[in-house]
Amino acid sequence: MPDLQVATRRAADVAVVEPKGFINAHTVAEFEGVLNELVEAGDVRIVISGAHLSYVASAGFGAIMGLIEEARAGGGDIRVAALTGTVAHIFRVLGFDRLCRTFETEEEAVLSFGGS
Amino acid sequence: MPDLQVATRRAADVAVVEPKGFINAHTVAEFEGVLNELVEAGDVRIVISGAHLSYVASAGFGAIMGLIEEARAGGGDIRVAALTGTVAHIFRVLGFDRLCRTFETEEEAVLSFGGS
């Protein structure tokens, strides 16, 4: 188990990104790389599932912040699901709930994009 | 407070070396350097006072082991005083009480060399 592993799945035309472990300034490159590739490929309907994150430092939230408007400009969005514990707390504390839509479950987040 | 500081004092013709902090493979160079210099200068009546050591890894005991016969060959010795807690325990566990004379206090260790 490395400090961070990032899996990507597809649910219809939504890309579900599932980081496992923790995101800090050391591991963020892995997470940011996956998001970057999706956005650059025009794959801009993105759900980040936080179910397997133990913690996320500001660098991880920064990666979302830096790409969300690009995703929106391309007709998509970055939405977040299944945050728990400290991750959910820091998300709120940073005010990310005003920048980024969140959902209780991955399914709800995927459905929120509507079919295509 | 760095991880290790090594002070040297003189008590008559005995050099009292007082390491403060902890000795591991990273900090041992500092400790070994002081012992080396003494032995090379023929200053071979050495007391190591352990009163301010929080722990000593094998590297620290190795430094004593590697120099004690050199000090003895020069008519001196390396003796140890005021070991406490884990340091005293590891000293015994490694069998160093059979290699190296120990004393409750620095004064006793200094006196054990006899006057000159």
Added chain:
Amino acid sequence: MDVPATCECLSLVHEATRRAALAEDFDPAVADEIAVAVSEAMTNVVEHAYRGEPGHAVRLRFRPGPEALRIELEHRGAAPKSLPAGVDLGRLARERRRGGLGVHLMRRLMDHVVHEELAAGVCCWVLERNRPRSRPPSPGSES
């Protein structure tokens, strides 16, 4: 305790801090917050004070006091000329910025956050988190 000033040490600093906070009887959730804040300070030293250069160190100290747990990160890098007073997330996002949240997060998670210059060339992040108080009974508050 001297720690290499690299991001590769962040997880270990996080874990050591979390356990230090637990040992001081902070709740697990609060210990996690303290650990995140200290990781942010460490990241700040690595990236801003030492500008990512290798070979530097941070001196990490846990100082439990009666009122608060104080954590110090002493370094010999650059002092910030100024620190952001707050953040405007919407603007940072529109500007495609990927940083600028670190100090803000430290301040939100801790009760006291300052960057001090101890001596010429020696700086220190000081972070404090107050201990929970057993609330004094407030007279007439019973319903």
Added chain:
Amino acid sequence: MDVPATCECLSLVHEATRRAALAEDFDPAVADEIAVAVSEAMTNVVEHAYRGEPGHAVRLRFRPGPEALRIELEHRGAAPKSLPAGVDLGRLARERRRGGLGVHLMRRLMDHVVHEELAAGVCCWVLERNRPRSRPPSPGSES
């Protein structure tokens, strides 16, 4: 937890281990011993498995079990061809040797110490310290 394989990280590994052991209810003196043993294993990986080369990592895991605290240090360096069975301090001293005590000390401080090859190129030091047992009353032992 991934840790840079350098001796500069030893103090932080020591401290994280000590606190992990305390959190598992080991006595402070025993927690210190466990921390020293883990520091020895880390030193072994840095100096022997990776031969002091920079840029490598150790994966550190604390695995508390019902009978023992198990600590694993996984690495991708060289496996020892053989390990010393014991040490002759007097001989080492006469030969002016400054090393050769690390594995011996790990074994003296822990209840179980092995170096395993998990897969091609992946090795692991496994150290276990048993939890103290409340001694079962032995019949007729009262005097």
